[in-house]
Amino acid sequence: MEGLGQLALAAERRGEVWTEEATERYQRQLLLPELGLEGQQRLSRARVAVVGAGGLGSTLLPLLVGAGVGQLRLCDGDIVSRSNLPRQTLYRTDELGSSKAQLAAERLRALNPHCQLIASAEYLSPENAPRLLGEVDLILDATDNEPARRCIDAYSRAAGIPWLYASVEGWGGQLALFVPGRPGYAELFPEAPPPAPSEAPHSSAPPATAEGGRPIPVLATTPALIASLAATEALKYLLGLPTTLADSLLLVDSLGMRLQRIQR
Structure with missing residues (x-):
């Protein structure tokens, strides 16, 4: 060196x-x-927006800040609940009911004071997306619901900002990078599932539910695994290094220890 x-x-x-x-x-x-x-x-000049400070965010956020990303915008309107604690390692039992965004920002500032943290304790919506996500180099999806991803996709298309999709369920998850001028999330997943009557486009709706209203099953380690891969791809993109996820969907199965990349 x-x-x-x-x-x-x-x-x-x-x-x-x-x-x-x-x-x-x-x-x-x-x-x-x-x-x-x-x-x-x-990296110190990079500006990144992260939507969600739950299971994915608990690993994704510290890795980005630790790596030296210069500015990080975080939005999540959720509060800490007991069922979050196994996989959302940014939070403690004595913090139940507190704002995830504010707690996360406090810990991240202590981790690396050179990173500028802008935390917003609010859910993402079409109305606030320009304020929360505007003028960044990359948007990262750390949400747990479909309406929020549709909102990110719609705004990123309009603003010409790339975004990295990440989702988890059970023992596995998915990752993809969507860049301006190429097919996006809406083309990859053209039919959105019908939202529940009370569901609105926001960063996380605790608890995330599958069809039928049941909580989505997830092992505590799965979000950390997917978020580590997402952080790696985000840093590669910010560094201008090649990434295969700009034209493919990565499927991760930790139970069978399999990775599958599907061309899209």
């Missing part, structure tokens, strides 16, 4: 500040030939 003086000089040429603390914090990432100082500085 380059010495501190070389790192600081290279950053200075780009009009950026590089410190000894940053070298120590990101030393393992700086060793990667695909990343290095230029990639790390690129």
Whole structure:
């Protein structure tokens, strides 16, 4: 790895500040030939919006902040409930009833004070989408319901912003990256399931339910697995590295330890 003086000089040429603390914090990432100082500085300039701070968000958010993403916008109107705790590891038993967005932001700021956190304790809707998701480089889906994903898809199309889809159920999940000018979520899943009478487009509707009103089954480890893959793809996209998910759907089955990529 380059010495501190070389790192600081290279950053200075780009009009950026590089410190000894940053070298120590990101030393393992700086060793990667695909990343290095230029990639790390690129992450520090990145702006990402994450919709949802539940099971997926509990892994996805700390990984992005820890990796050095410069600005992260988070929206979730939900509060912590007891059934969340097995898989939503950002929260504690003594925090039942508290805002997920506010608790998550507090922990993430402590994890990396160099990341700008903008937390909104509100559900995503067509009306607030421009304010919550606008002017970012990438939108990440960490929701647990279909209306929210349709809302993300519609806004991202209109604004020309790429977004990464992630969903979990049982032992597995799905991932795909949708970029402007290419077929999107609506083409991949053309028929949305009919919403329940009280369901509105928002980031999470606790508890998430399957057809018939039953809670969606999910193992505690499944969201962490899917979110780790999503975070990896998000960082690759922000770094300008190739990703196969821009033209395919990844199916993950942890029970059988199988990954299947379907061209779309």
